Amino acid sequence: MAGSPGAAALVCSDVTVTAPTASGELTLLRGLDVALPERRVAVVGLNGSGKSTFLRLFNGLARPASGTVTVHGIDVARDVRAARRHVGFVFTDPLSQLVMPTPVEDVELSLRGTGVPRARRRAAALALLERVGIAHRAEHSIYDLSGGERQLAAFAAVLAVEPEVLVLDEPTTLLDLRNRGRLIDLLGGLPHQLLISTHDLGLAATAPRVLVLHEGRLVADGRPEQVLPAYERWCADGFPQEVLP
Numbered sequence: 077m078a079g080s081p082g083a084a085a086l087v088c089s090d091v092t093v094t095a096p097t098a099s100g101e102l103t104l105l106r107g108l109d110v111a112l113p114e115r116r117v118a119v120v121g122l123n124g125s126g127k128s129t130f131l132r133l134f135n136g137l138a139r140p141a142s143g144t145v146t147v148h149g150i151d152v153a154r155d156v157r158a159a160r161r162h163v164g165f166v167f168t169d170p171l172s173q174l175v176m177p178t179p180v181e182d183v184e185l186s187l188r189g190t191g192v193p194r195a196r197r198r199a200a201a202l203a204l205l206e207r208v209g210i211a212h213r214a215e216h217s218i219y220d221l222s223g224g225e226r227q228l229a230a231f232a233a234v235l236a237v238e239p240e241v242l243v244l245d246e247p248t249t250l251l252d253l254r255n256r257g258r259l260i261d262l263l264g265g266l267p268h269q270l271l272i273s274t275h276d277l278g279l280a281a282t283a284p285r286v287l288v289l290h291e292g293r294l295v296a297d298g299r300p301e302q303v304l305p306a307y308e309r310w311c312a313d314g315f316p317q318e319v320l321p
């Protein structure tokens with residue numbers, strides 16, 4: 077099924093996500109209604125507010141109990157494979173997605189599904205690792221890499237498949253200040269649509285639209301200069317329950 081032309085790339089319509097618990101059911105996201113046509117959107121919220129669950133809706137790893145999620149007009153519940161072709165997902169824990177022994181092999185594996193011919197894959201993989209700043213660790217064991225180096229390797233492997241949408245779950249968490257700055261610059265220059273969950277308010281401020289989740293609800297949605305000061309205040313004084321304009 078092809079996506080509808082002109083549709084907002086990422087849309088949640090009245091989405092609720094639940095998970096079974098020993099005593100019944102936990103609601104992870106409630107009545108989420110949001111269309112994201114912007115090239116960059118950041119999502120902030122306290123630990124456990126539902127950010128990762130929200131991001132996972134777009135690659136089908138989280139499934140709505142009710143409501144619909146679309147990616148470029150494709151209903152994720154109906155055709156998750158087609159939706160995933162549009163979405164590259166960078167997880168918080170890079171070991172959950174690095175499958176090859178070394179970064180260069182992992183990026184080469186990603187390049188297999190693209191038009192890059194076999195003979196050029198190693199050079200292309202090294203160029204991508206150079207772009208994210210870890211070419212010097214290209215041939216080291218994934219297990220010898222630091223957490224931040226693994227995160228950058230996972231990012232390079234996702235960039236290799238050239239998805240139109242990049243979903244990044246806390247991409248700066250493991251990075252030192254130099255690599256954080258490098259990643260923010262790199263993200264700023266990418267043509268992809270970006271959806272980023274983060275506790276890094278400096279990174280969130282680089283997006284023209286910021287969503288605030290609290291206890292599974294969208295409580296604010298707007299420009300960073302409006303939303304982020306309010307978010308900092310709520311972290312100290314308590315959160316509203318309704319969406320603010």
Ligand SMILES: Nc1ncnc2c1ncn2[C@@H]1O[C@H](COP(=O)(O)OP(=O)(O)OP(=O)(O)O)[C@@H](O)[C@H]1O
Nearest residue numbers: 095096102104121122123124125126127128129130
């Ligand atoms: N499959 C599940 N079963 C039960 N509870 C779950 C499940 N998945 C997530 N949760 C709970 O739902 C809440 C939201 O989790 P989520 O990972 O989306 O939060 P988050 O905002 O990304 O948090 P953090 O900032 O700590 O990464 C958490 O309390 C989490 O423990």
